[in-house]
Amino acid sequence: MADWTVERVVSLAPDAASASAGQGLASLKKWTGVGRSERALWGLCQGSGKDPYQARVDLSEPAFKCSCPSRKFPCKHGLGLMLLFAKDAATFKIGSEPGWVADWLATRSEKAEKKAEKAEAAADKPVDVEAQARRAAQREARVTDGVASCRVWLDDVVKRGLAAAQVEDSSSWERTAARMVDAQAPGLAGMVRRIPAMIASGPGWEVRTLAFLGRIHLLLCAAEQLAALPPDLAGDVRVALGWNQPKEEVLAGPRVKDRWATVAQIVEDEERLKVRRTWLVGKATGQRALILDFAAGLAPLVASLVAGFEFDGEVAFYPGRAPLRALIAERGEARALATELGTAADASIEAGLRRFAVCLAANPWTARWPMALAGVRLIQDGGAGGPWCLADSDGAALPLRPSFCGGLGLWKLLSVSGGGPMTVLAEWDGEYAQPLSALTGDAYHDVAPRWAA
DSSP, X not given: OOOOOHHHXXXXXXXXXXXXXXXXXXXXXXXXXXXXXXXXXEEEEOOSSSSOEXXXXXXXXXXXXXXXXXXXSSOXXXXXXXXXXXXXXXXXXXXXXXXXXXXXXXXXXXXXHHHHHHHHHHHHSOOOHHHHHHHHHHHHHHHHHHHHHHHHHHHHHHHHOHHHHHTOXXXXXXXXXXXXXXXXXXXXXXXXXXXXXXXXXXXXXXXXXXXXXXXXXXXHHHHXXXXXXXXXXXXXXXXXXXXXXXXXXXXXXXXXXXXXXXXXXXXXXXXXXXXXXXXXXXXXXXXXXXXXXXXXXXXXXXXXXXXXXXXXXXXXXXXXXXXXXXXXXXXXXXXXXXSOOGGGSBSSHHHHHHHHHHHHXXXXXXXXXXXXXXXEEEEETTSTTSOEEEEOTTSOEEEBOHHHXXXXXXHHHHHHHTTSOEEEEEEEOSSOEEEEEEEETTEEEEOSOOSOO
16 A cells, blocks of 8 residues: 555645645544555545535545535545545554445446456557548648748737737737637647746846747747658657647557656646646656646546656657657556655756757757756855755756745745755756755655645
8 A cells, every 4th residue: 555645645635725624624533434445445524414425535546536515626525534544544444345435446447447448449440541531631731720820920929029029918919829729739829828928027038038939930840841850850849739649549659668756746727727747757767758637627637646656667658859748558556756766867967957958959849857856955046045046066056946936835845855965856947947846865745836826
């Protein structure tokens, strides 16, 4: 059974209110009939109704089920039950699963088997090549139109100048982004939506904005010559445009087998979507992998991967010259990540920057790069009052994102480090590092912004 801590359980909460409510229920006096088996937890929690709510947790995923009417996932009862377990596992006596727990687990197993059978049947089903070609041609035509429209818009922005862009109404950027979405190029839409924040980013905004417009120009040039590009480069361009390959095709491709450490996780809002980025590091290969999950509107993000654990498994990468985005093809039992990353981590900041440079040279549209920096400390450049940085023993330093320094994550990172060296997983965008987690000794610490604003 995986080693669950309070911090890891709280990281599963869909929002701050649920985390707070769950912590309020993490008391044995709130529960009756608590128990556990090798694979599950369960308990009864009295709510506002006549009958107590039945909360159950499948620890292998983890997955949750509760009889309460909440639309949040996991609900406060599931969180409270797991928090109680994390605080005092001895409270949960091992015993036989009640019928309402065993039936739920059996239903989950049955659904998993049917899903596997359906996927196998789909793989064996003859492919309708003509229909597939028609769909691809239709999307390609839409994307081509979107690229042409974006080219006209970009040329207009450059001709009018950055000073005019600085006073542009925010709705105009959104209208352009919406046209890219309609053209089935959501990657372009996301790049357009980032420009207003870049313009408002303070001193040096014009340099950053112009460089970013240059990256959009480069993407449009590549998209306009997509048919002539090598297959791996064409794959990177399609991913940057938001034209992703079907999951079935990715899973059918080459896989990397390793012990994968789930080193960091962050959830952010992108318009009407919740986007979760989960970073994996192969402990033997050193390979980085990005797992993306999406949920629209009020739909929950399924908590299938939890930061601070590791598992033996196989990962399939989307094709490209610098493959980073991936899908989990096979996964073994998760166990707590309680050791350093060893040679899979960057031995120095220079080594991390070299990895990033190699990736950026192959794929110039890489927006974020995961640095696993060993032996770094938090310092203030120039002494007290200066900007915060991550520094190594060679004297190299990376500036931290200002928004991180203005939040609780910085103070948590200072607290867990005690001023000493640690291994930090941070997203690097070429200008700032955004710390997401840290390893100190045998302990894992999540310092990412937990919930998007």
